[in-house]
Amino acid sequence: MKMSTSRRDAEKLRKHLRTSKIHFRRACQQLVQLNTRLRFLTNRYQRAKEENRRSFRYSLRLRLALFEGTRNMYYDFAMAKLSDINEVTGILNEMAHDNSDDEYSNYYTESDDVDDSGFMET
Secondary structure (H helix, E strand, O other), rough: OOHHHHHHHHHHHHHHHHHHHHHHHHHHHHHHHHHHHHHHHHHHHHHHHHOOOOHHHHHHHHHHHHHHHHHHHHHHHHHHHHHHHHHHHHHHHHHHOHHHOOOOOOOHHHHHHHOOOOOOOO
16 A cells, blocks of 8 residues: 555654654753753862962863853754754644544644753753
Protein backbone atom coordinates (compact mmCIF):
# COMPACT_ATOMS: atom_id res chain seq x y z
CA MET A 1 0.00 0.00 0.00
CA LYS A 2 1.48 3.33 -1.09
CA MET A 3 1.35 6.25 1.34
CA SER A 4 -0.02 9.52 0.05
CA THR A 5 2.33 12.46 -0.42
CA SER A 6 0.86 14.47 2.45
CA ARG A 7 1.09 11.46 4.74
CA ARG A 8 4.74 10.95 3.76
CA ASP A 9 5.45 14.65 4.31
CA ALA A 10 3.82 14.48 7.72
CA GLU A 11 6.00 11.52 8.69
CA LYS A 12 9.13 13.39 7.59
CA LEU A 13 8.04 16.42 9.61
CA ARG A 14 7.38 14.29 12.69
CA LYS A 15 10.84 12.73 12.38
CA HIS A 16 12.38 16.19 11.97
CA LEU A 17 10.41 17.38 15.02
CA ARG A 18 11.69 14.50 17.17
CA THR A 19 15.28 15.15 16.08
CA SER A 20 14.97 18.87 16.78
CA LYS A 21 13.57 18.17 20.25
CA ILE A 22 16.48 15.88 21.06
CA HIS A 23 18.98 18.53 19.94
CA PHE A 24 17.11 21.19 21.91
CA ARG A 25 17.14 19.15 25.12
CA ARG A 26 20.85 18.35 24.79
CA ALA A 27 21.65 22.02 24.18
CA CYS A 28 19.66 22.94 27.30
CA GLN A 29 21.60 20.40 29.35
CA GLN A 30 24.87 21.83 28.06
CA LEU A 31 23.70 25.36 28.92
CA VAL A 32 23.05 24.32 32.51
CA GLN A 33 26.54 22.78 32.76
CA LEU A 34 28.18 25.81 31.14
CA ASN A 35 26.38 28.19 33.50
CA THR A 36 27.59 26.17 36.48
CA ARG A 37 31.15 26.26 35.19
CA LEU A 38 30.89 30.01 34.54
CA ARG A 39 29.76 30.66 38.12
CA PHE A 40 32.73 28.66 39.40
CA LEU A 41 35.20 30.54 37.15
CA THR A 42 33.66 33.89 38.06
CA ASN A 43 34.15 33.14 41.75
CA ARG A 44 37.78 32.18 41.14
CA TYR A 45 38.34 35.34 39.09
CA GLN A 46 36.84 37.55 41.82
CA ARG A 47 39.03 35.90 44.44
CA ALA A 48 42.14 36.45 42.29
CA LYS A 49 41.11 40.06 41.78
CA GLU A 50 40.68 40.65 45.51
CA GLU A 51 44.11 39.14 46.18
CA ASN A 52 45.65 41.13 43.31
CA ARG A 53 46.94 37.97 41.58
CA ARG A 54 47.32 39.35 38.06
CA SER A 55 48.79 36.25 36.45
CA PHE A 56 45.82 34.17 37.63
CA ARG A 57 43.35 36.89 36.64
CA TYR A 58 44.62 36.90 33.07
CA SER A 59 44.31 33.15 32.53
CA LEU A 60 40.94 33.05 34.28
CA ARG A 61 39.68 35.95 32.19
CA LEU A 62 40.66 34.08 29.02
CA ARG A 63 38.83 30.98 30.21
CA LEU A 64 35.78 33.05 31.15
CA ALA A 65 35.70 34.58 27.68
CA LEU A 66 35.93 31.14 26.11
CA PHE A 67 33.10 29.71 28.22
CA GLU A 68 30.92 32.78 27.68
CA GLY A 69 31.37 32.50 23.92
CA THR A 70 30.59 28.80 24.00
CA ARG A 71 27.50 29.42 26.12
CA ASN A 72 26.30 32.10 23.71
CA MET A 73 26.69 29.71 20.77
CA TYR A 74 24.73 26.98 22.58
CA TYR A 75 22.06 29.54 23.44
CA ASP A 76 21.76 30.62 19.79
CA PHE A 77 21.60 26.97 18.71
CA ALA A 78 18.91 26.16 21.28
CA MET A 79 16.85 29.18 20.23
CA ALA A 80 17.13 28.14 16.56
CA LYS A 81 15.96 24.62 17.44
CA LEU A 82 13.07 25.98 19.51
CA SER A 83 12.03 28.17 16.60
CA ASP A 84 12.26 25.15 14.31
CA ILE A 85 10.15 23.10 16.72
CA ASN A 86 7.47 25.78 16.84
CA GLU A 87 7.42 26.10 13.05
CA VAL A 88 7.14 22.35 12.41
CA THR A 89 4.49 22.00 15.11
CA GLY A 90 2.47 24.74 13.45
CA ILE A 91 2.74 23.05 10.05
CA LEU A 92 1.66 19.71 11.51
CA ASN A 93 -1.29 21.35 13.26
CA GLU A 94 -2.34 23.01 10.00
CA MET A 95 -2.13 19.67 8.21
CA ALA A 96 -4.25 18.06 10.90
CA HIS A 97 -6.90 20.79 10.65
CA ASP A 98 -6.88 20.85 6.84
CA ASN A 99 -7.39 17.10 6.66
CA SER A 100 -10.12 16.34 9.15
CA ASP A 101 -10.23 12.68 8.08
CA ASP A 102 -9.34 10.15 10.74
CA GLU A 103 -6.35 9.12 8.65
CA TYR A 104 -4.74 12.56 8.97
CA SER A 105 -5.99 13.72 12.35
CA ASN A 106 -2.99 12.37 14.27
CA TYR A 107 -0.13 14.39 12.73
CA TYR A 108 0.62 16.08 16.01
CA THR A 109 -0.11 14.73 19.46
CA GLU A 110 0.35 16.07 22.94
CA SER A 111 3.24 13.65 23.44
CA ASP A 112 5.20 15.75 20.94
CA ASP A 113 5.21 18.77 23.27
CA VAL A 114 8.62 20.14 24.20
CA ASP A 115 9.73 19.92 27.79
CA ASP A 116 11.79 23.08 27.99
CA SER A 117 12.10 23.12 31.76
CA GLY A 118 15.54 24.25 32.83
CA PHE A 119 16.27 25.93 29.53
CA MET A 120 17.25 29.30 30.97
CA GLU A 121 18.62 28.06 34.25
CA THR A 122 21.41 30.33 35.43
